[in-house]
Amino acid sequence: MSAAPARRTDLRYRLGLNARAVVGRSYPRIIGANREPSWIVFEAFLPLLGIASYVFIYQAFGTRTIAAIVANDSLTQAEREAAIAGAHLWVNALVATVVLGGTMVAFWLNVLWSMASQLYWEKEIGNLQLYMMAPMNRMALLGGMAVGGMFMTSVRALSTLAAGVIVFGVVFQVADPLSLLAVFFVTLIALYGMGMMFASLYLLWGREAWNLSALMEEPIFFSSGMYFPVGGLFKIPGWGPAVALAGSLVPATLGLDALRQLTLGPASQAAILPLAPVSTELLILCVLAVGFLVLARYALAYLEVLAKREGKLTSRHQ
Amino acid sequence: MSYAVETRDLTRVFAGKKHRFRRKRTADEADEHLGPVTALDGVSIQIREGELFGMLGPNGAGKTTLIKILATLLLPTSGQAFVAGHDVAKDPFPIRQRINMVSGGETSGYGLLTARENVWMFSQFYGVPSRVSKARIDELMHVFGLWDKRDAKVRMLSTGQRQKMNMIRGFVTDPDILFLDEPTLGLDVNAARIIREYVLNWVRSQKGKTVLLTTHYMAEADQMCDRIAIIDKGKILACDTPEALKRMIRTETTFRLEVDAIRDTASFSSMQGVKNFSLTNDIGTNRSHLTFILEDEGPVAEILSLITSQGKKVHSLQKSEPTLEDVFISMVGRGFE
Numbered sequence: 001m002s003a004a005p006a007r008r009t010d011l012r013y014r015l016g017l018n019a020r021a022v023v024g025r026s027y028p029r030i031i032g033a034n035r036e037p038s039w040i041v042f043e044a045f046l047p048l049l050g051i052a053s054y055v056f057i058y059q060a061f062g063t064r065t066i067a068a069i070v071a072n073d074s075l076t077q078a079e080r081e082a083a084i085a086g087a088h089l090w091v092n093a094l095v096a097t098v099v100l101g102g103t104m105v106a107f108w109l110n111v112l113w114s115m116a117s118q119l120y121w122e123k124e125i126g127n128l129q130l131y132m133m134a135p136m137n138r139m140a141l142l143g144g145m146a147v148g149g150m151f152m153t154s155v156r157a158l159s160t161l162a163a164g165v166i167v168f169g170v171v172f173q174v175a176d177p178l179s180l181l182a183v184f185f186v187t188l189i190a191l192y193g194m195g196m197m198f199a200s201l202y203l204l205w206g207r208e209a210w211n212l213s214a215l216m217e218e219p220i221f222f223s224s225g226m227y228f229p230v231g232g233l234f235k236i237p238g239w240g241p242a243v244a245l246a247g248s249l250v251p252a253t254l255g256l257d258a259l260r261q262l263t264l265g266p267a268s269q270a271a272i273l274p275l276a277p278v279s280t281e282l283l284i285l286c287v288l289a290v291g292f293l294v295l296a297r298y299a300l301a302y303l304e305v306l307a308k309r310e311g312k313l314t315s316r317h318q
Numbered sequence: 319m320s321y322a323v324e325t326r327d328l329t330r331v332f333a334g335k336k337h338r339f340r341r342k343r344t345a346d347e348a349d350e351h352l353g354p355v356t357a358l359d360g361v362s363i364q365i366r367e368g369e370l371f372g373m374l375g376p377n378g379a380g381k382t383t384l385i386k387i388l389a390t391l392l393l394p395t396s397g398q399a400f401v402a403g404h405d406v407a408k409d410p411f412p413i414r415q416r417i418n419m420v421s422g423g424e425t426s427g428y429g430l431l432t433a434r435e436n437v438w439m440f441s442q443f444y445g446v447p448s449r450v451s452k453a454r455i456d457e458l459m460h461v462f463g464l465w466d467k468r469d470a471k472v473r474m475l476s477t478g479q480r481q482k483m484n485m486i487r488g489f490v491t492d493p494d495i496l497f498l499d500e501p502t503l504g505l506d507v508n509a510a511r512i513i514r515e516y517v518l519n520w521v522r523s524q525k526g527k528t529v530l531l532t533t534h535y536m537a538e539a540d541q542m543c544d545r546i547a548i549i550d551k552g553k554i555l556a557c558d559t560p561e562a563l564k565r566m567i568r569t570e571t572t573f574r575l576e577v578d579a580i581r582d583t584a585s586f587s588s589m590q591g592v593k594n595f596s597l598t599n600d601i602g603t604n605r606s607h608l609t610f611i612l613e614d615e616g617p618v619a620e621i622l623s624l625i626t627s628q629g630k631k632v633h634s635l636q637k638s639e640p641t642l643e644d645v646f647i648s649m650v651g652r653g654f655e
Contacts (some may be wrong), residue, residue, distance in 0.1 A: 007415045016447030024442025032430035101434040130487075133389045134443035135414035141443075308393045311332055314386060
């Protein structure tokens with residue numbers, strides 16, 4: 001038997017192939033997903049309602065504190081004004097904490113329900129077998145999904161952030177925009193790397209892995225401190241620090257903590273209870289990003305072979 | 319001889335279903351539980367480069383399983399399969415560069431993208447430069463009569479239009495080997511004709527292009543294929559040109575009868591001279607269509623007598639040239655329905 005004439009397999013060809021695959025796979029999320037204007041209601045406006053409940057609680061605490069300060073006759077006018085300004089700063093820091101957390105929730109939900117479970121949905125609609133039959137690298141497929149998801153969710157998250165700033169009057173102070181960008185992007189890479197790793201599990205377990213996502217959603221909202229300063233968990237004796245450390249394995253936890261530190265200025269640090277210095281958190285995020293991507297690469301290769309052996313790359317009805 | 323596809327004693331067994339996170343089955347459910355299923359059982363075929371090769375068989379015969387193995391989506395349990403000279407289990411990358419696959423009733427793509435965008439997206443996974451891809455898509459959209467719908471969102475397309483889009487997806491990457499798994503399933507006559515004509519022209523007009531077509535439409539296989547393998551229950555029963563297959567039963571006689579709806583056919587099986595027969599009931603007309611493969615014309619009188627003795631009327635009796643369906647009935651002892 002003679003093989004058919006060879007097609008290109010050189011490095012340049014492979015790089016081009018995989019770059020095109022990333023662009024191709026990200027296209028439906030970047031272009032297609034924004035064709036339905038209803039996303040503005042569902043993904044930018046509705047999340048504000050969840051954020052609002054926490055904001056109102058923190059604002060109520062602030063109002064009580066300010067009322068107590070005003071009622072305190074022992075304070076001089078200057079001391080009273082300083083205490084009220086401090087209370088406002090504290091409330092602003094907590095509200096900003098919630099708004100930033102609500103923004104990061106968009107990414108976490110996208111990673112958990114869209115990125116991780118995407119291959120399951122692709123299988124259901126019949127795309128997966130076409131993807132797996134194509135010559136592109138599987139990481140290019142996941143990379144395309146991640147790039148598209150990051151872009152799409154960034155648009156939604158920024159909308160939520162802008163709406164949060166306007167509606168709740170949050171004031172941010174960014175002294176180091178470069179660090180802010182670095183933390184943001186490394187957090188996203190680590191977070192989507194984690195999503196890519198989960199995605200490979202869905203290849204094999206499909207709908208059964210759905211339970212894992214459901215299982216992870218709420219505990220990680222809590223342990224990552226999406227709506228409160230995660231450092232607060234260290235104030236809880238016993239299980240608090242353990243939960244915070246476990247939550248730190250999810251890149252959103254450290255990323256969010258660093259973003260809060262970088263956007264709220266030194267005067268608010270006491271309110272947001274940082275876990276660790278930004279540089280330490282950035283370093284850990286870099287390690288997590290590389291680690292998750294490497295794990296995703298090997299998990300996907302291993303589970304693809306397993307899925308091919310068990311006949312799970314394609315739907316039974318196809 | 320250069321083979322585009324070759325399989326050697328290919329076997330694929332699907333294990334019974336396991337549910338890791340589900341409750342234990344009740345006794346009744348356990349009874350219904352399916353054990354291992356042998357989808358392919360020692361299949362050996364060779365498909366030459368430039369050939370339009372058909373796999374003809376009923377649902378569940380193993381056609382799709384074979385295509386999935388050849389498309390590197392499934393590993394064989396035992397045996398070997400080579401596509402373009404490369405082992406599907408050990409060396410999938412060069413195979414994937416050369417193949418594409420289109421299935422009937424496929425629902426792939428994204429509803430929010432247009433037909434053109436969907437095909438373009440899939441072409442990117444094969445590294446086709448955008449300029450080349452877009453030019454090919456436009457050309458194919460014209461050929462398949464989808465030009466007017468090129469910018470329609472996929473979710474707005476009809477089944478036929480969607481299948482035409484899938485076919486364009488299959489051709490846009492310029493594969494050397496194309497797997498077509500019942501590509502005209504559920505399509506109207508016109509859409510099916512356009513697809514058949516294009517596939518035929520594609521194979522005939524270009525050197526080295528190979529198609530493996532699975533179908534259970536006899537006429538489609540007869541009209542299109544250079545050679546046909548008849549497959550049932552995972553085994554290849556025969557493999558030859560359509561003419562040669564029909565010649566195999568030309569010494570036999572085929573009779574078709576239309577009679578009042580008949581249920582009891584057990585007596586036909588034991589009748590001397592009846593090699594095989596099939597029965598199709600038409601609920602609309604309340605009639606049965608019987609096809610008999612006979613060793614000679616001898617048993618006809620006895621068959622008619624048996625039918626009329628049951629009080630059933632014979633509406634028509636026709637002696638006909640053997641078709642591929644007759645070949646299948648002759649080999650398997652039943653039709654596709």
